[in-house]
Amino acid sequence: MSSGVPSYKNHRYPAEIIAHCVWLYFRFPLSFREVEEMMLERGVIVSYETDRRWCLKFGQAYANSLRRRRPRPGDKWHLDEVFIKIGEVRKYLWRAVDAHGNVLDVLVQNRRDTAAARRFFRRLLTSTGQVPRVIVTDKLKSYGAAHREVMPSVEHRAHKGLNNRAENSHQPTRQRERAMKGFRSPGGAQRFLAAFNGISPHFRTGRHLMTARRHRLEMTVRFTIWDQITGVAGMPSAA
Structure with missing residues (x-):
């Protein structure tokens, strides 16, 4: 073994x-x-x-x-965030995928502000152990502010139409969320999604x-x- x-x-x-x-x-x-x-x-x-x-x-x-x-992640990362309901409380699921659609990381957070974006950027750099060449996001201003603080040397492209890859990556999570009739706690959602996004894509x-x-x-x-x-x-x- x-x-x-x-x-x-x-x-x-x-x-x-x-x-x-x-x-x-x-x-x-x-x-x-x-x-x-x-x-x-x-x-x-x-x-x-x-x-x-x-x-x-x-x-x-x-x-x-x-x-x-998995192969080393590509140097172009797509980031996106969507809301998820945990009980009756709205939380935000932050997600990053590379140019091949491989999920780099997910993080459940309370907000979608600059502090949350900054926290996710730093987590990504730590978990992947590398710095991307380009990050692609939607036009949420929090991305731009966090980008200037955490990775100012990285090219940032903010455009709604360029980020379909990250948005599409949310679909399996949405399907599972409906099947589970929602998540019960932020910690439980994070634990499930961290494992789910590591295992499920392997078989897709x-x-x-x-x-x-x-x-x-x-x-x-x-x-x-x-x-x-x-x-x-x-x-x-x-x-």
Whole structure:
């Protein structure tokens, strides 16, 4: 087992069951109870509370491992923010993607002002470990103010029509938000979205751009990577 694989010590279920439940939850718009039912159909008795604990414990670890295997981000970043409702309170989800549509980071914040933009810029520089050549945003003035403070040497293009890539990247989150009937807390939303945006895109291949044969080959590669980062590859079937 590679050093990057999470430890399953003291878990009653084998790694392949744990990894499969986590995959189901983050890949498809399913509740924990629906994952429980799907596993029961396969003859595996596992409670929805156990599914929830597995996703909390292993989801982010899997997402981090997948991110480490991605190519270095492009030098053109697209940033955008949308509101999300947590309970009856409006919060803002900040998102950055590179020119290929790969999610660089997401951050749930209370506001969409300069302080929030500055915080997100600094988080991005830390999490990616690099400085972009260009950032593309909408015309929110907070971006310009934060840009001048945090990365003044980076070219900033502020134009609504140039930022479709970041706006489109919100769609899977919106779909999941509807399926979950909203998020319950800011911390819970941040934890879920950090793992979700690390795992779910790994299995979205742009199917409409591929032949069926090419899609099957690509998915085979991606499932192989999943087995490697979860530790299922090469492990015995019982823990």
